[in-house]
Amino acid sequence: MAVEWAGLGPELLVALDRRRPEPLRTQLEGTLREAIRSGRLQVGERLPSSRAMARELGVSRGLVQDCYAQLSAEGYLRSAGGSATRVAGGARQAAPVRPPAPAAPHVRIDFRPGVPDLSSFPRTDWLWAMRETLRDVPNADFDYGDPRGAARLRTVLAAYLRRVRSAAAEPENTLICGGFAQGLDLVLRVLATHGVKQVAFEDPGYGDADTSQVSAHAGLHAVPVPVDERGVDVDALAASGARAVVLTPAHQSPTGVVLAPERRQALVAWANEHDAMIMEDDYDAEFRYDREPVGALQGLAPDRVVSIGTTSKSLAPTVRLGWLVCPASMVDAVAAEKQASDRGSPGLDQLGFATLIESGRYDRHLRRMRAIYGRRREVLVESLARNAPGVRLTGLAAGFHAVAHLPDTADEQAVVAAARVRSIGLRGMSVNRAGGGTTPPQLVIGFGNVNERAVAEGIATVADLLQGTVNP
Numbered sequence: 001m002a003v004e005w006a007g008l009g010p011e012l013l014v015a016l017d018r019r020r021p022e023p024l025r026t027q028l029e030g031t032l033r034e035a036i037r038s039g040r041l042q043v044g045e046r047l048p049s050s051r052a053m054a055r056e057l058g059v060s061r062g063l064v065q066d067c068y069a070q071l072s073a074e075g076y077l078r079s080a081g082g083s084a085t086r087v088a089g090g091a092r093q094a095a096p097v098r099p100p101a102p103a104a105p106h107v108r109i110d111f112r113p114g115v116p117d118l119s120s121f122p123r124t125d126w127l128w129a130m131r132e133t134l135r136d137v138p139n140a141d142f143d144y145g146d147p148r149g150a151a152r153l154r155t156v157l158a159a160y161l162r163r164v165r166s167a168a169a170e171p172e173n174t175l176i177c178g179g180f181a182q183g184l185d186l187v188l189r190v191l192a193t194h195g196v197k198q199v200a201f202e203d204p205g206y207g208d209a210d211t212s213q214v215s216a217h218a219g220l221h222a223v224p225v226p227v228d229e230r231g232v233d234v235d236a237l238a239a240s241g242a243r244a245v246v247l248t249p250a251h252q253s254p255t256g257v258v259l260a261p262e263r264r265q266a267l268v269a270w271a272n273e274h275d276a277m278i279m280e281d282d283y284d285a286e287f288r289y290d291r292e293p294v295g296a297l298q299g300l301a302p303d304r305v306v307s308i309g310t311t312s313k314s315l316a317p318t319v320r321l322g323w324l325v326c327p328a329s330m331v332d333a334v335a336a337e338k339q340a341s342d343r344g345s346p347g348l349d350q351l352g353f354a355t356l357i358e359s360g361r362y363d364r365h366l367r368r369m370r371a372i373y374g375r376r377r378e379v380l381v382e383s384l385a386r387n388a389p390g391v392r393l394t395g396l397a398a399g400f401h402a403v404a405h406l407p408d409t410a411d412e413q414a415v416v417a418a419a420r421v422r423s424i425g426l427r428g429m430s431v432n433r434a435g436g437g438t439t440p441p442q443l444v445i446g447f448g449n450v451n452e453r454a455v456a457e458g459i460a461t462v463a464d465l466l467q468g469t470v471n472p
Contacts, residue, residue: 012041012048012078014243016057023058028067033104036076036087108424113254113401113446114313117372121316122356122365129355130348131274137351147339148177148331149323150347153354157323160357161309165285166295168302169325176345179322180281181214183308184246186341187279187324188218190333191244196277198224200242202232204254211246219380220244224434227252231259234266243276249297250285254432256395256403258294267297271304277327278305284313286366288398289374296325303327311353313399313448314366315451321345321353373400376447379455387463393445400448403429407441407468412441419462426462 012035016027035041047053050068054061068085071077079085141150148154153176158169177183188199201211203224215222223240226233232247247267249259259267271278280297287293298307302325310322326334338344356362377397384391384404394403406415412428419426429442443466447455459466 012053012056014053014057016059024057025063025067027060028057028064029070029434031290032067032071033074038227041087043089045087047086049084050462054071057316069381102260106423107420107425108423109450109454109461111443111445111447111450112425113427113444113448115446115449116313116316116400117369117449118316119449120293120369121374124367125356125359125361126315126352129359129361130352132355132359133348133351136319137348141347141351142384144343145347146335147344148174148335148353149345150350153350154323156357158325161296161307161325165282165307165309166299167307167325168299173326173328173331175324175326175331175338176350177322177324177338178320178342178345179309179312180283180310182341183310183324184214184279184281185218185323186334186337187277187301187306187308187326188215188220188244190330190336191277192219193333196243197221198223198240198242198243200237200240202247202252203434204228204429205246205248207432208434220458227255227257229257231257231263234270236265237267238270238274241460243274244279245276246279246281247297248281248283250282250294251288251396251398253281253283254401254403254429256399256401258396259297264297264300268301268304271301276304279303279427280307282307282309284399285309286314287370287373287400288396289370289377290397293398298325304374306330314362314369319349319353321349338405373448376400376450376452376455377402379452380445380447380459384466387460388466391466401444401446404443404445404466406442406466408440410441410468412438412443415441415443415462415465418465422461424458424462436462 014028014031016024018024020027047068048056050061051062053064068077068079071081075088075090077085078088151171154171154174154312158171158174161167161169191199198221199215200223203226204212205227211222217275223242225237225240225245231249237245242403248261249264251258267278270276278297278301282296285296295358296307298305304327306327307325308322310441311319324334380402381393384393389428392405393402394405406412412430416426416428427444427446428438429444430436430438450458
């Protein structure tokens with residue numbers, strides 16, 4: 001409850017500096033706003049009359065009245081004819097500033113998975129593509145446009161996905177989005193309106209926090225389904241009761257296995273039998289080093305699979321461009337969700353990306369990065385064999401992460417913590433498991449944003465921890 005000051009003109013400490021360039025009225029308004037925001041003036045408290053305030057400050061009464069009128073218009077003050085000016089009930093005290101979190105130990109070499117080589121973003125090619133785009137783009141393309149995305153990019157991208165990923169992609173069933181998270185959210189929201197209640201996720205996969213958050217946002221319940229050396233367990237999926245599943249079939253994240261051919265067939269049969277939908281996260285399929293990557297699952301069953309791809313691994317996460325290749329029956333509904341969500345993704349970036357693909361520079365960039373990531377993986381394999389021969393490494397020769405299997409007696413979280421003390425960033429598999437289980441102890445080692453010398457140095461620095469030869 002606000003204090004009710006005695007007298008007609010309670011004093012208020014306000015300092016005006018006539019040496020400052022800001023007008024006195026601006027200074028007075030700013031001082032009063034800050035006093036209200038900080039709580040120095042509480043809701044309901046009475047301010048000095050304009051006459052008293054003008055006398056105290058040595059300014060004109062009209063200046064104070066103008067100031068009070070402005071703050072009243074903004075909702076900070078309230079006044080009525082013949083009554084005092086008071087702090088308005090709608091004014092809120094600013095939230096206290098939260099003290100900064102303690103700084104985490106400095107990481108000199110970070111084996112964080114899922115991050116490409118950020119230093120290798122093709123800046124020159126991207127700049128060239130944007131210049132070409134801006135030189136030729138029609139004026140009409142500066143409008144909001146189709147919520148599905150720029151027609152030119154959808155045409156170019158569909159051709160690219162048919163050529164490189166064996167996808168059944170056409171411009172009409174391709175939709176541009178702001179990355180994987182938005183694409184998945186749009187599809188899940190559409191499925192929810194069609195009666196889907198549960199969506200299955202691979203275990204290990206994205207982890208409890210991510211799957212629960214994205215599912216709950218769409219009004220669905222997340223169900224974990226186990227993954228083995230042949231990919232997702234389709235029998236367990238059928239038993240889960242889910243009518244939708246999110247998979248990484250070309251290079252399972254994080255185990256690195258590929259979905260076996262018989263599992264692919266069983267998965268499609270499950271989808272047909274249960275009127276279910278498969279969401280394929282085709283996140284790093286461009287990067288396989290021992291052979292050609294397997295084709296997209298969407299090409300096998302285009303009426304049952306939504307394929308989601310992005311530039312986050314091929315270019316950089318900050319580009320924030322992704323795409324959906326949808327069944328024809330879903331395109332309009334997903335486009336309507338996209339329209340309601342944000343009216344469409346940034347158009348100039350879409351056209352620039354289309355130019356990059358058409359020019360062949362995108363393919364050239366991917367070829368260069370395949371060679372770079374392939375060499376880094378070889379260095380990782382060699383470094384573990386030399387420094388920690390007891391640690392087994394699994395996962396396809398693909399992407400830019402692999403799984404290190406620690407001794408059964410190792411404490412996964414303790415190893416991660418001890419490595420950080422040595423300024424080496426490691427990630428335990430537990431963050432990817434439903435329930436956060438730490439058995440068996442494993443590490444997901446990313447080498448995308450770590451150069452060859454750093455890979456070798458980092459592994460040598462933590463080799464004894466990985467082998468369990470010292471107590472973390």
